[in-house]
Amino acid sequence: MTTTKQPLSHLDWLESEAIYILREVAGQCSNPVLLFSGGKDSLCILRLAEKAFRPGKFPFPLMHIDTGHNYQEVLDFRDQRAAELGERLIVRSVEDSMKRGTVVLKSPDEPRNKHQSVTLLEAIEEFGFDCCIGGARRDEEKARAKERIMSFRDEFGQWDPKNQRPELWNLYNARSHKGENIRAFPISNWTEMDVWQYIERENLGLPSIYFSHKRDIIMRGGAMMPANVPLANGEVINQPKAGEEVINMQVRFRTVGDITCTAPVLSDADNVSKIVIETATTTITERGATRLDDQTSDASMEQRKKEGYF
Amino acid sequence: MTNTTHNDSLLRFMTCGSVDDGKSTLIGRLLYDTKTILADTLTQISNTSKKRGMEAVDLSLLTDGLQAEREQGITIDVAYRYFSTGTRKYIIADAPGHEQYTRNMVTAASTANLAIILIDARRGVLTQTRRHSYLAHLVGIPHIVVAVNKMDLVNYDQAVYDKICADYAAFAAEIGLAAARDIRFIPMSALNGDMLVDRLENMPWYTGETLIEMLEKAPAAHTEQSEAFRFPVQFVCRPHASDDPELHDFRGFMGRIESGEIAVGDAVTVLPNGYQSKVKAIQLGTDQLQSASTEQSVTLLLEDEIDTSRGDMIVKSAEAIEPVKQVEAFVCWLSETPLSTARTYIIRHTTRESKAKVGTISYKVDVNTLEQQATSDLKMNDIARISFKLAQPLMIDSYKNNRATGAFIIIDESTNNTVGAGMIV
Numbered sequence: 001m002t003t004t005k006q007p008l009s010h011l012d013w014l015e016s017e018a019i020y021i022l023r024e025v026a027g028q029c030s031n032p033v034l035l036f037s038g039g040k041d042s043l044c045i046l047r048l049a050e051k052a053f054r055p056g057k058f059p060f061p062l063m064h065i066d067t068g069h070n071y072q073e074v075l076d077f078r079d080q081r082a083a084e085l086g087e088r089l090i091v092r093s094v095e096d097s098m099k100r101g102t103v104v105l106k107s108p109d110e111p112r113n114k115h116q117s118v119t120l121l122e123a124i125e126e127f128g129f130d131c132c133i134g135g136a137r138r139d140e141e142k143a144r145a146k147e148r149i150m151s152f153r154d155e156f157g158q159w160d161p162k163n164q165r166p167e168l169w170n171l172y173n174a175r176s177h178k179g180e181n182i183r184a185f186p187i188s189n190w191t192e193m194d195v196w197q198y199i200e201r202e203n204l205g206l207p208s209i210y211f212s213h214k215r216d217i218i219m220r221g222g223a224m225m226p227a228n229v230p231l232a233n234g235e236v237i238n239q240p241k242a243g244e245e246v247i248n249m250q251v252r253f254r255t256v257g258d259i260t261c262t263a264p265v266l267s268d269a270d271n272v273s274k275i276v277i278e279t280a281t282t283t284i285t286e287r288g289a290t291r292l293d294d295q296t297s298d299a300s301m302e303q304r305k306k307e308g309y310f
Numbered sequence: 311m312t313n314t315t316h317n318d319s320l321l322r323f324m325t326c327g328s329v330d331d332g333k334s335t336l337i338g339r340l341l342y343d344t345k346t347i348l349a350d351t352l353t354q355i356s357n358t359s360k361k362r363g364m365e366a367v368d369l370s371l372l373t374d375g376l377q378a379e380r381e382q383g384i385t386i387d388v389a390y391r392y393f394s395t396g397t398r399k400y401i402i403a404d405a406p407g408h409e410q411y412t413r414n415m416v417t418a419a420s421t422a423n424l425a426i427i428l429i430d431a432r433r434g435v436l437t438q439t440r441r442h443s444y445l446a447h448l449v450g451i452p453h454i455v456v457a458v459n460k461m462d463l464v465n466y467d468q469a470v471y472d473k474i475c476a477d478y479a480a481f482a483a484e485i486g487l488a489a490a491r492d493i494r495f496i497p498m499s500a501l502n503g504d505m506l507v508d509r510l511e512n513m514p515w516y517t518g519e520t521l522i523e524m525l526e527k528a529p530a531a532h533t534e535q536s537e538a539f540r541f542p543v544q545f546v547c548r549p550h551a552s553d554d555p556e557l558h559d560f561r562g563f564m565g566r567i568e569s570g571e572i573a574v575g576d577a578v579t580v581l582p583n584g585y586q587s588k589v590k591a592i593q594l595g596t597d598q599l600q601s602a603s604t605e606q607s608v609t610l611l612l613e614d615e616i617d618t619s620r621g622d623m624i625v626k627s628a629e630a631i632e633p634v635k636q637v638e639a640f641v642c643w644l645s646e647t648p649l650s651t652a653r654t655y656i657i658r659h660t661t662r663e664s665k666a667k668v669g670t671i672s673y674k675v676d677v678n679t680l681e682q683q684a685t686s687d688l689k690m691n692d693i694a695r696i697s698f699k700l701a702q703p704l705m706i707d708s709y710k711n712n713r714a715t716g717a718f719i720i721i722d723e724s725t726n727n728t729v730g731a732g733m734i735v
Contacts, residue, residue, distance in 0.1 A: 007530035007531070007532070008320070008605055009318060010319060010320040010398075013319075014320075016566060016607040023544040023545045023564055026544075026545050027544050027620045027661060051594065051595035052564070053545075053547065053564075055547070055557055055560060056547040138390050138391075138392070139392050145389040145391060146387045146388065146390075165728040166417050166644045167728070168421075168719060168731045169420045169714065169719075170421075170566075171658055171659075171660075173658065173719065173721060173728045175721065175726040188390075189390070189401055191394075193394070194399075
């Protein structure tokens with residue numbers, strides 16, 4: 001067997017595939033949008049979009065569905081990044097859906113990740129988006145392992161695992177009728193490790209909460225919860241209840257999400273190369289360590305996806 | 311064993327077999343032995359194993375499917391899994407193996423460069439082995455590993471293994487697989503992790519490579535022979551930036567190199583119109599490249615102002631192809647709604663689409679006996695040789711020569727579903 005050519009490195013291959021997927025969205029869809037939270041996965045996608053479309057503008061706006069439970073530094077980072085890129089950022093808020101009465105909370109401080117679906121669907125309708133580009137990865141969760149690169153959602157935003165289009169070669173089918181839409185996942189084939197290696201190679205900036213820092217923590221339901229977090233609207237959430245002790249710990253976040261259900265991990269990793277090493281040696285999965293809302297049942301992610309979650 | 315380097319290669323492979331052959335156990339083992347399974351996942355499946363009354367941890371639970379699948383007791387779909395050895399990243403396409411899932415196998419095979427075909431040592435070469443091998447062959451997977459599993463249940467008997475290898479080799483010769491593909495054999499016990507990553511002491515008579523050694527050495531896609539340059543245009547970048555004179559006339563043709571190589575200065579032809587020009591620049595992000603090759607997503611700038619849009623194909627002038635308005639292909643039907651010879655479909659080939667109508671259906675292939683049968687219809691999971699008449703010209707190669715420009719999908723315009731997969735003869 002003679003090898004005539006040097007294959008691409010795995011990061012180059014993944015990058016090239018993601019650029020290809022982004023360009024397919026641009027080529028096939030008439031009104032796509034890129035979901036951008038300021039988190040590490042969506043920051044990778046922004047770099048990929050630069051590589052896909054510069055020197056032109058992105059052929060889509062950026063959109064964040066804000067739960068209202070986000071760290072201020074992540075929101076600031078989000079705004080700063082969009083401004084640096086000179087791209088349009090749309091923000092739609094779960095709290096607006098609450099005011100409209102389309103999101104009804106059972107308790108005032110419950111996690112709002114799942115309610116993002118409602119606000120997202122409202123935004124899709126408002127702008128007439130036919131495709132939402134997201135940063136989901138197949139390695140995150142078993143309901144994602146069978147997800148398509150171009151995932152079809154019906155008029156109610158629902159994911160029907162039995163009614164997905166076969167996806168062969170790199171011939172992606174992003175067609176949709178009015179009202180339906182496609183969720184496109186350019187980094188489907190990336191793992192958490194690939195994401196960190198890409199951040200390291202591309203020297204991408206990240207919100208500071210990804211790096212090791214001192215933080216007040218309370219232990220709640222066996223998980224570390226950040227205590228007394230100020231929100232953009234002036235409220236302070238995760239206040240200790242009677243009997244809960246506040247401990248100052250050295251932590252970082254592996255994933256950013258709703259403050260009430262995203263736990264940090266103990267870590268001394270204060271730069272990207274230390275995080276790469278930590279990721280290589282960790283014994284807990286990303287969602288296992290940090291996403292309390294995925295642990296409520298064996299199928300909780302699958303359930304949320306069926307309801308329109310990305 | 312987790313990888314922290316940036317410069318390793320990537321291999322996509324698929325596993326063919328049913329649960330009974332130990333396919334899930336094999337995948338679970340690979341993930342476990344390469345330390346891809348983290349503690350919380352292991353705790354989770356160990357709890358499930360206990361709940362189901364098993365003594366040892368059942369690694370096949372790692373690939374346990376969706377709730378929707380568990381409720382119906384079926385596997386719906388291809389699942390993708392990932393692991394890394396430190397020198398290579400792997401993407402596994404895990405397809406259910408039963409006959410009614412031919413379409414899933416074809417889907418999984420379409421992106422794979424290697425297939426592991428599982429055989430139960432107690433049962434030998436079965437109808438399903440033939441089916442899996444034929445499909446792997448049809449979809450052009452260049453490397454086949456025949457894994458004779460469950461050797462622990464036949465006392466690690468070399469004679470059993472040798473007999474199965476001989477049976478398989480005879481069958482492979484019969485269907486032309488042996489001549490066209492690189493076939494390797496390996497005895498193993500996925501349950502005990504023997505010959506996957508670790509070599510235990512049960513089969514001293516086998517001195518060949520372990521499974522992971524085979525995977526590590528298997529050539530990556532596009533590395534084994536030189537290929538013609540094919541660049542389907544995905545998107546045209548025209549910034550029209552009036553404030554930046556350098557960008558005012560910028561016209562970048564964006565796409566992924568599906569095969570071959572290109573360098574600045576190369577003479578190119580834009581198809582189907584046949585315009586000729588030269589490559590002025592190759593860009594990847596802010597990098598200016600002198601040359602680029604297969605699987606790289608780049609932007610090409612040409613010397614001349616040529617009217618080019620999505621769906622056109624840039625080729626080297628010396629390797630130009632004649633656009634065609636008819637194609638002959640092996641088609642796997644993917645939809646529950648049968649093919650209609652009266653209807654017009656859309657064929658998507660590279661980044662190009664054309665309306666298409668069925669010309670003739672030559673025959674259908676029985677995937678179990680490989681017999682050709684006359685047919686006038688095509689149902690889900692059927693494979694047939696069909697010709698199509700096209701409204702727009704396509705720039706094709708034979709699938710045998712080029713898996714990117716030789717493949718197409720068929721789309722039903724009324725539902726937008728992908729209903730067929732074609733491999734051009």
